[in-house]
Amino acid sequence: MIKYNIGLLLVLSIIVTLFTGCSSDKKSPIEEQPQKQAEIQPKEDRDPSYIELEKIMNEAKKGKIQESAFTIFESTTELVKADMGEPDKVDQAGEGFYATYEKKQVVFGYNIGGEIFDIRSYSPKLHEITEEVVKHSYGEPDVIRKVNDESIYVYKVGANVELKIIISNQSKVIDHVSVYNPQRIEAIAYLLDIKGESPHLSKKSWESMMKWRKEIVEFSKGQNHMYMNGPNVKKVALTFDDGPDSTVTPGIINVLDRYKVKGNFFFLGSQINQYPEVVKEAYDRGHLVLSHTYNHIELTKIGREEIRKEIKDTGEAIKSIIGKEPAILRTPYGSTNQEVADAVRSEEYSIVLWSIDSLDWAQKDPDVIVDNVVNHIRNGDIILMHSDSDEYDTYEALPTIIEALQNQGYEIVDLETLLGVKAYK
Structure with a gap:
């Protein structure tokens, strides 16, 4: 009996030893998994x-x-x-x-x-x-x-x-x-035609103006840094050419301030040195002081270097007063072609024209000026007026224009806000 038990124990011991030996080189599935994951990890x-x-x-x-x-x-x-x-x-x-x-x-x-x-x-x-x-x-x-x-x-x-x-x-x-x-x-596709009429223009002058309006709007489509109007939002800009002077420009500044709106003054270099205090007042009160060239000549009738001189001289005159050179130009009479556009851009300026012409220069009646603006107003309009000494009627019409636009829900802003471009370099 004892021999039988000893023999049985020996057999069991051998079996256990063989099973353990066969299994010692084989890893469990749990041990295999990390190695497998490392092998298939994406690069x-x-x-x-x-x-x-x-x-x-x-x-x-x-x-x-x-x-x-x-x-x-x-x-x-x-x-x-x-x-x-x-x-x-x-x-x-x-x-x-x-x-x-x-x-x-x-x-x-x-x-x-x-x-x-x-x-x-x-x-x-x-x-x-x-x-x-x-x-x-x-x-x-x-x-x-x-x-x-x-x-x-x-x-x-x-x-x-x-x-x-x-x-x-x-x-x-x-x-x-x-x-x-x-x-x-x-x-970006929002481009307005130019509005504004005057009973005081001859038939020939009117036809010539309409021809120019059509051509300049078409020309602007392919130009960088050239604007006829702002976006299709309920904002508009009031712009004033040909100043400064000693009476009308200060009067316009006072009206704008009274209504808490911003204006845009395209000043002539030849006038700036005569009325530097007016230029500084416009700037100090938060209005934009911009360039209308030095001598108010048709840029399309002069050479490229002369164009650049007109721009540079005006820019320097403005900078000497307000400490900044403008980056926006309005060409006199809106006279612009490819050579002008290229010269203006080379000076790092944008060209801003207009989509409503008040024609204040052609009609000396505040009521007609008001109607010309208010009856044509649209989203994004840039309105052309003048602030030289001959345009007292513009000064008289301005309060009514501002009130009418505000009553219609329009916000009157400066060109930098309307167009999203730099006003100064």
Whole structure:
């Protein structure tokens, strides 16, 4: 019996030893799992480029970029300026205007109403991401556009959101990214014809004026930094040419102040040195002091260097009084062609004309001037009047014009507010 038990124990011991030996080299499923996960972990989870692209896509779906809290759905240039101050520069290109903040490496594209429709990032981190990685991460784009030496990969990431990846054709890396809302571009198409009549013009003069109006509106469509009117919002601007003088201009300033509205004075350089105190008063009271050239001559009838001299001399005269050079010009008589437009832009000025002509220079009757403005008013109108010593009737008509516009719900603003462009350099 004892022998039998000893034998049984030996058999059991051998079996246990064999089972343990067979199992000692084999890992349990729990031990295998971490090793398996490490083997199938995607490369992009460890690559900073893929991580950055994921962040870019997530922010784009919200209508924004990582470097900015503003969005392409609700933000405006007014909000951007309140937070970030004035941009380093503003350019016009194709679909709108672009405000560059160099230190932040961010550019905001906005329409004529000041609505942000495009936010661009030029972060140095982007320059480490290759075209190959973009395609591997995002897949093939919905659209590929070739512009100059760049390829634009467009990914539609929402109903009104496009993520654009701009890639250099030379380096094959990202130059910048853009989050874009095409719906907000529509306001740019708002272009008004010029209104205003006078019974005192001859038939020949009237026909000539109507011909010019049609031509200048058409010409403005293809021009950068040229404005005939503001956006389709209930805001308008009052503008005054040919001052300053010693009576009418100060009177107009007083009227504007009384109604707490801002005016825009296109002063002549030849008049500025005669009445510097009036120029300073206009500026100190918050109105815009802008350029109407030095000698009030038709710029289309002189050469490019003469045009630039007219602009420079006036700019220097204004700067000597208010400490700032204007960045907005109104060409005398509205006389503008391509050579004039190019010369003005080379001096970093915008051209602002008008969409309502009060024709105060042709009719010496305050009631007619009032009717000419009030009966034609539309959203975004820029109204042409004059503030030289011959236009006392304009001064008399102004209170009635302001009251009528305000009663109709229009906000009277300066051109910088209406157009979203810099008034001064």
